[in-house]
Structures are given as C-alpha cells and as structure tokens.
Amino acid sequence: MNTVVKLEGLIKKYDNKPVVDGLTLEIKEGEIFGLLGPNGAGKSTTMNMICSLLKPTAGNIELFGMDVKKDSKKLKPLIGYIPQDLAIYGNLKAWENVELFTSLYDVKGKDLKVAVDSALEFVELTDRRNSYAKTFSGGMKRRLNIACALGHKPKLLIFDEPTVGIDPQSRNFILERIKKANSDGTTVIYTSHYMEEVEAICTRIAIMDNGKIIAIGTKEELKNLVRKSPDDDISLEQVFLTLTGKTLRDYV
Amino acid sequence: MNKLFVIIKNYLKLIFRNKVMIIVVPVATVLVVAALANAFHTLLDSAEEVTDFKMGYEMSDSSRYAILENILVDSFNKEGVTAQSYKDSNPEELIQNGEVDVFVNFDKDSYHIYGDDKKEMQTRIVQYVLFNVDKNMEIGLMSSKVDVKTSTIESIKFSEAENYYGIIEIVYFLSLCVVFLSFIFQTERQSHIGIRFRVGNAGSFIRYMSKYISCLIIAILVQVILVSVIVMNFFEVSMGNALVFYGILALTAIAFTAYGLVFFLLFKNMAVSIGLLFMTLWFAGFVGGTFETYMYSVVPETIKRLSPLYYVNRTLVETSVNGSSSMLGSCIGVLLGMTAVCIPLGILITSCKKEV
Known part of the structure; x- marks a missing residue:
C-alpha cells in the first residue's frame, strides 16, 4: 500500500505554545482514518496543515510522496476538503454551488458538467439540482457541502465533522457515501465527536x-x-x- | 481565466438575486437627488438669476491687481457684471444708495469686498471670481507672466439645482457601490467559504479580482448606465460632453470599487467596514460638494482638494455647464492614483489574511 499522508515531527505553535506537538503519522492508500480528540486537541490544526491552510512551525508533511510546501499546486487537485461549516452559497442553486467549487480545480467545459452531475448524483441531490441551497433541509445542505468537494474527483477526502446537527437518516446516508467513496479508491481522513460513527466506518x-x-x-x-x-x-x-x-x- | 470567469459569473448571480440591493441603490440615488435639489433650489436658482449686476471698485495704484484691471473689467463684463471704477468713494454709501450691488477695494496685496446682506449671492459671485483670479495670478507671477484665463471666470456659470445634484449624487452613490458586495462578504465570513477557495487552486489574485470585477460590472451596469439614464432624463441633467461624463464615471467606479474593497478586506467585522467606509466617503462628500455645493462651501480649497470626490464633482459639473473643465486632468490623475494604490493593497490584504 502506498503512503498517502506522511507527517514527520509536525509542530504548530501559537504564541510559543504548541498546539500540535511533534506529530508523526502515516496514512495508507485506501484507509478510512479516524482522528479523534477532545476540543483543542489539535485535530483541526493538523487538518489545516495537511490542506495547506496553515504553515507548520516545524516538521514535514508529504502527500502522495510530494512535499506540501513545494508541490502545493500539484497537490491541491488531489485533495477534497469538507469543512465543518456549511461552506455553500444559499442563493446559488445546488448545481451552481458544485460548479463553482469544482471549477476552482481547472475542470472546465463538458468535463465540468459531467463532474457536477456526478457529484450531485453521488449525494442523491440530482432531483434538487435546480433548487436554491437555502431551501434545503440541514441534511441536504450537508450532502451538498460534501458534493462541492467531490466534483474534481480527489484521491484524498478530508471530512471535518461532516454530520454535525443532522438527523440519523442523513447521518447514515453520509456514512454510507463515505464508505462508497472509499471503496471506489479514495483515501479518507475523518474527524468526529461521534464515537459510533468513527467505530462504524474507520479502518x-x-x-x-x-x-x-x-x-x-x-x-x-x-x-x-x-x-x-x-x-x-x-x-x-x-x-x-x-x-x-x-x-x-x-x-x- | 476560466476559474476567474466562473467565480465572477456566480458572484453576479448572487448580486442580481439580491433584489433589495439592486432596487434600493438606484431608488435611493433618485430620492437623494430630488431631496437635495429641492432643498438647495432657492440657493442655486437665485445664483442663476443673478447674472446682471453692478460692481464698483477702487484700485490703489500700488495694488498688485492694477496690471490686471482691464482684463478683470472685461471678464466681469462678459459675465454680465458691470464693473465701474471709483476714486475716493464711500463703498457703504454707494451700496446703500443702490448705485452698486457690490464694491471691491483693491489694496496693495489684498482686496476688501463690500456687500449687502440682501445681495449675498452677488457678493459670493465676486468673491469666487476674485479667488480664481488670485489663484491664476500667483501662477502667472511665478512664470513671470500674468494671464487670467477667461475659462476660469466662466466656471462661475451656475448649474441648476437638479443639474448639480443629479450629477453629484450619481457620483456619490457610485462611490458607495462596493455595498453591492456586502452580503457576499457576510455569507462568506459566516460560512467560512473562503477556506474552500484557499483549499482549491484560487490564489489571492483570483480571489480579489473576482470580487473587484463583479462589483465593477454591477457598478457600471446599475449606477453608471441605469441610474444615470434615469436621473438625467427625470431631472433633465445635462452631460455637457458624453465622453468626458461617462469616462469619468467609469474611472470613478474603477477607483472607488478598489477603495471600498480595502475596507471590506481589512476588517472582519462588517459593521466596522461599512461604518469606516461611510465615514471616509461622507467626509469626502462633505468637503467635495456632495451635500453643500462646492461653489458656496466655506471649506478651504486645500481641504477640498483632499477629497477625490471634489475633483470628480467639479469636473462633471463644469463639463455639464461649460462643456469642458480645467479640472479634468487632475481628476483623471487622482482616480488613476487611487486605483494604482488600492488594487495592489487589496491583493496584498487578501494574501495576508488567512482565515481558517
């Protein structure tokens, strides 16, 4: 199995206080890797450093064998990040949201259309593709939030508490979809406070x-x-x- | 480019779907024009009627203005002001007798204007003309050449209230056009959408330009085209020169969009951004003739010149009345300067502010 994520002696300090303190970790291709920890444990900071949103104070991050600092542009299309917040525009239709965020990865023309359709189909929102996101229920918004990170077909999906505040049916659906994405060959990093979720899906x-x-x-x-x-x-x-x-x- | 195009397309959709903003801004412009034109109607229209009056003057032999006497008299006469020379006269008596409306006593390095409370407008007109003559004389003396340009005198032709405020309020609301983006900033901050852009391959240049260009397109469509057409037809505003009028409005949109964006990017709190932006634009408008006409304003010229709106207002009003403006060059320079400073600053702030 190839190593997808390799963290070596990763440190992040704020005001000289370490929030991430010498983290060393490897995540292999095809894993659903669960990251658990109480509030303030350093999970989100670690995720943000993996996604190049934050620069580490020290240490190395390698994704797919490439250095995050040096090869950031090459790596971005390989990552799909699903933030905890519903990072979607309520006044855009479902397909417009997916199109917008997919196009950030230089997907264009017919490929963009196919990618949007496929992402919406994956989260079963095809029927509501022309509805404004603001009219969606909490669970549908969560699904759309996920679809927005899938359009460019990433090889590594990072989920930051994707099931907060939704009903059990929607939660179950999302977990099933994560497993489906993983069985299709995507490596997954998953953080949640819900232990039963982590227990159910993480390898x-x-x-x-x-x-x-x-x-x-x-x-x-x-x-x-x-x-x-x-x-x-x-x-x-x-x-x-x-x-x-x-x-x-x-x-x- | 595709990325930028798609982001702009979606921003435009978001802005046009916010119908309240699209309706409120043009309606507010028309209402403010109507309100201010009505409030200052008497002042501006009385100025327009005062084109034919008598001005007495006494010129001391040692006065620095003596060499300009003939030019001054000719220029006043051209404007319908009869200038009559007096010797050893009593200005107050002449005014009281109704022999003259205004009297000017030219001393060695200064002049004293005598006026009547009931003829304040005539006094102000003379004051304004002399102020401009004085300014030109300083320039002339420095280059060892005294030359009073009649075009400066012509700038006292007054605009009707509707014409003046029609132009000025189009400019003022155009300077505020960045508010069209306010709810996009609000949504992006609440939902941390910026993180998606940063995780995606959208660098700070694309993130900034997408907002800038979207706002500029809306400003030009709504304020420069739609509102100006409504205001100009509704209040019978004259452009003077269409190329200058629309060119300066477009440059104003370019400069003030960049300026406004700096505030939205600099502060996380929307209330602070809007508050500070309004404060600076209110000050610029206050000294620049947006509320009180710059012609009658007691604000010193040096302070007026701190306001970019003053250059725009004067250029457009003078072009509307005279067909041209001596302020045009400075106005273009100021607007280009603002753009050249604010766009790189906006991109810099976008790249420095790494919201997680």
Whole structure:
C-alpha cells in the first residue's frame, strides 16, 4: 500500500505554545482514518496543515510522496476538503454551488458538467439540482457541502465533522457515501465527536490530546489498550475517556 | 481565466438575486437627488438669476491687481457684471444708495469686498471670481507672466439645482457601490467559504479580482448606465460632453470599487467596514460638494482638494455647464492614483489574511 499522508515531527505553535506537538503519522492508500480528540486537541490544526491552510512551525508533511510546501499546486487537485461549516452559497442553486467549487480545480467545459452531475448524483441531490441551497433541509445542505468537494474527483477526502446537527437518516446516508467513496479508491481522513460513527466506518483510528497522538490502531487494538480481560465488552467512547480523561475541555 | 470567469459569473448571480440591493441603490440615488435639489433650489436658482449686476471698485495704484484691471473689467463684463471704477468713494454709501450691488477695494496685496446682506449671492459671485483670479495670478507671477484665463471666470456659470445634484449624487452613490458586495462578504465570513477557495487552486489574485470585477460590472451596469439614464432624463441633467461624463464615471467606479474593497478586506467585522467606509466617503462628500455645493462651501480649497470626490464633482459639473473643465486632468490623475494604490493593497490584504 502506498503512503498517502506522511507527517514527520509536525509542530504548530501559537504564541510559543504548541498546539500540535511533534506529530508523526502515516496514512495508507485506501484507509478510512479516524482522528479523534477532545476540543483543542489539535485535530483541526493538523487538518489545516495537511490542506495547506496553515504553515507548520516545524516538521514535514508529504502527500502522495510530494512535499506540501513545494508541490502545493500539484497537490491541491488531489485533495477534497469538507469543512465543518456549511461552506455553500444559499442563493446559488445546488448545481451552481458544485460548479463553482469544482471549477476552482481547472475542470472546465463538458468535463465540468459531467463532474457536477456526478457529484450531485453521488449525494442523491440530482432531483434538487435546480433548487436554491437555502431551501434545503440541514441534511441536504450537508450532502451538498460534501458534493462541492467531490466534483474534481480527489484521491484524498478530508471530512471535518461532516454530520454535525443532522438527523440519523442523513447521518447514515453520509456514512454510507463515505464508505462508497472509499471503496471506489479514495483515501479518507475523518474527524468526529461521534464515537459510533468513527467505530462504524474507520479502518484505523488515532486519538489525539494536547497536540500529540496518544494512541493509534484499529478499533480492536485501541480497545485492547484498556481492556482488563478479553471478555470485556468495551466501547470506543470508554477507550477515549480512559485515555483522555473526563476533565472538561474548555477550548478557546 | 476560466476559474476567474466562473467565480465572477456566480458572484453576479448572487448580486442580481439580491433584489433589495439592486432596487434600493438606484431608488435611493433618485430620492437623494430630488431631496437635495429641492432643498438647495432657492440657493442655486437665485445664483442663476443673478447674472446682471453692478460692481464698483477702487484700485490703489500700488495694488498688485492694477496690471490686471482691464482684463478683470472685461471678464466681469462678459459675465454680465458691470464693473465701474471709483476714486475716493464711500463703498457703504454707494451700496446703500443702490448705485452698486457690490464694491471691491483693491489694496496693495489684498482686496476688501463690500456687500449687502440682501445681495449675498452677488457678493459670493465676486468673491469666487476674485479667488480664481488670485489663484491664476500667483501662477502667472511665478512664470513671470500674468494671464487670467477667461475659462476660469466662466466656471462661475451656475448649474441648476437638479443639474448639480443629479450629477453629484450619481457620483456619490457610485462611490458607495462596493455595498453591492456586502452580503457576499457576510455569507462568506459566516460560512467560512473562503477556506474552500484557499483549499482549491484560487490564489489571492483570483480571489480579489473576482470580487473587484463583479462589483465593477454591477457598478457600471446599475449606477453608471441605469441610474444615470434615469436621473438625467427625470431631472433633465445635462452631460455637457458624453465622453468626458461617462469616462469619468467609469474611472470613478474603477477607483472607488478598489477603495471600498480595502475596507471590506481589512476588517472582519462588517459593521466596522461599512461604518469606516461611510465615514471616509461622507467626509469626502462633505468637503467635495456632495451635500453643500462646492461653489458656496466655506471649506478651504486645500481641504477640498483632499477629497477625490471634489475633483470628480467639479469636473462633471463644469463639463455639464461649460462643456469642458480645467479640472479634468487632475481628476483623471487622482482616480488613476487611487486605483494604482488600492488594487495592489487589496491583493496584498487578501494574501495576508488567512482565515481558517
């Protein structure tokens, strides 16, 4: 398996305080990699550095064997980023939103039309392609938010809490679509606070706290870390709380 | 280019779908023109009627204006002002007797204007003419050549209130045209859409130019074409010279869109951006003749010249009345200068502000 994401000694400091502290990590092609952590653990900062939105204070990031700093332009078309916020225009129709964000990756002409249709079909919004995004339900907006990152057919999809505030049906649909995208050959990085989601779809999970990875492995490997006996029926949430503690994290 | 074109296309869709803004700006322009034209009707129209009056003057032999006496008299006469010379006269008595409407006493390096409260307009006209003569004389003396251009005197031809405010308010609302983009900034900030542009291959130049060009297109379509056609027909405003009129309006749109965008890019808070933009434009308008006519304004010329709107207003009003304006060159220079500073500044701010 090829390495898609390689982080080496990654550090990001704000006001000399490390938010990401020497992170080293490899994500292989075809994985759905879950990144868990309490608020302020450094997950979003890590994602932002992978997407070239933030510059690391130190360390290296390689995507598809290329350096993020040097080959940023070549790498951008390979990445699809689904932000936690609904980054869509309410006054644009569904297809217009997808067209706009797909065109940022130099997709044009007939290819652009095909890409828009295919992205809308993937999230099952073809019937509503001509509706304004502002008329959509929360779940539909989430789906459109995803479609906007799919048009250019990225090889790495980064989901930042994509199921916040939606009904179980929409959540289930989105998780199914993520699995479908993965089975089509896309590598996925997924962050969420919903443990059952991570447990349901991720092939490997890392738990971050205070800017460091404190545990990494498959869900069974993580559970084994805190299991006292092989018969213990333990959830990922219990693993998470055991490893990160129960203290409230008031992150500003 | 394709990327830029698609972003602009979608921005234009967003702007045109915001019907409130598209309707409010032209309607507001027409209403303000009507309101100000009505409010200043008496002032401007009385000035228009005052074209034929008598001015007495006494010229001291040592006065620096003595060499200009004949030119001055000729120029006043051309404008319908009869200039009569007096010796050892009593100005107050002459005015009270109704022999003259205004009297000017030229001393060595200064002049004193005597006027009547009831004939304030005549006094102001003389004051304005002499101010311009004085200015030209300084330039002339520096080049060892005294030459009072009659075109300067002609600029006292007054515009009707509707004509003046018709032109001036088209310019003022044009300078505010960046508000068409305000709700796009609002949406992008609330939803962090900028992140999508940055993750995508849209650099700061494309991100800036897409906003700039969209706003410019709307400003030209709505304010320069639609509103100017409405205002000019509704209030019977004269362009004077169509090329100069539309050329200067287009340059104004180019310069002020770039200027306004700086405020929207610089501050995260929309209220702060709009507040500061309005404040600076209000000041520029205040000293530049947007509210009170620049002809009667007591604001010193040096302060007026700090306002880009003054150059635009004067150029367009003078062109409308006289067919040409001595301010044209300075006006083009100021607008091009603003553009040359504000566009690179806007691109710089866009590339520095990395919202995550």
